[in-house]
Amino acid sequence: MDEIINPYSILFVEDEELIRKNYVRYLKRYYETVYEASDGEQAYEIYKTKKPEILIVDINLPKMNGLELLSKIRESDHTTRAIVLTAHSDMNYLLKAAELKLTKYLIKPVDRIHLKEALHLVNMEIDKFEVKSKKIITFSNDFSWNYDYKELCFNNKIIEITPQEKKILELFFENTNKVLTYDSIILKVWNEYEFEKIDALKTTIKNLRKKLPEGLISNIYGLGYKLTI
Missing domain, CATH: 1.10.10.10 (Winged helix-like DNA-binding domain superfamily/Winged helix DNA-binding domain)
Incomplete structure (x- = not known):
């Protein structure tokens, strides 16, 4: 990913405050608008009002877990790009996540090199491909x-x-x-x-x-x- 500010908005969802703050600070180096949420319900409200182009979501969230959050979003939205962060490598989680049209599924702890690669892929998808819905x-x-x-x-x-x-x-x-x-x-x-x-x-x-x-x-x-x- 080039050292430039991308014109997209991104929502980072993580319940551990220190991790969230560190990554939000990092993401602000590359993205024009960065939102943050500490649980699934708060994330969904931000999604509804702000409509970010990119979601980075931890699976283990309070109130509504990451898979439930993305499932709810995918009921009417198949265009917003999503990256999932999780400590799980269990096949059941992988299969559930695969149904949610993810750009990337990253196993925690996630280093910034792998996150940067995933974000580069997201930017490429937004720039080059358009997902058409039935509207x-x-x-x-x-x-x-x-x-x-x-x-x-x-x-x-x-x-x-x-x-x-x-x-x-x-x-x-x-x-x-x-x-x-x-x-x-x-x-x-x-x-x-x-x-x-x-x-x-x-x-x-x-x-x-x-x-x-x-x-x-x-x-x-x-x-x-x-x-x-």
């Missing part, structure tokens, strides 16, 4: 959104939505867990901003909520709306 996200059990066809489904049956509702959902699913201002939504749906459209927006959101799981769309007072999944 269907499943949420709240039986609901799903098809990015390509702009379709909302429940139990694999299409839910009828208006053109305005479709545009709003498209914007929401492109910006999940982010606050969208009233202005940005109005510009997307009506292609212009008029103060009078605020009432139309509120009515559309009200009707849309009736077709979605409760609490999916939240109102951020004075700012706009957020879709949380």
Whole structure:
């Protein structure tokens, strides 16, 4: 790996603080953005909000182990690159890890030469290869959104939505867990901003909520709306 700052974000997950801090310090020499987490649940929350391109995950984590964390992520994401660190060389762990589309599986203790080689491989994969998904996200059990066809489904049956509702959902699913201002939504749906459209927006959101799981769309007072999944 060249001595340059890579423009990717990376999440390092390790429960032993001293090891984590040492590697985070090391990774910041090579990556523009480095996040850290000490357990699986914290890591998943960071993954959902920050969407790092690279994950380095220890298997033995509290609250949610590394394999469980990656399995949960792989339910809807096959593009984020992952490196697993573990003290296990057991074949069962290797087989489970192989199902998670890992770039590398490293046995601890991991020296920096082997980690550097794994990161070089990750960078090559991101630079040269693109993983295409079906672009269907499943949420709240039986609901799903098809990015390509702009379709909302429940139990694999299409839910009828208006053109305005479709545009709003498209914007929401492109910006999940982010606050969208009233202005940005109005510009997307009506292609212009008029103060009078605020009432139309509120009515559309009200009707849309009736077709979605409760609490999916939240109102951020004075700012706009957020879709949380």
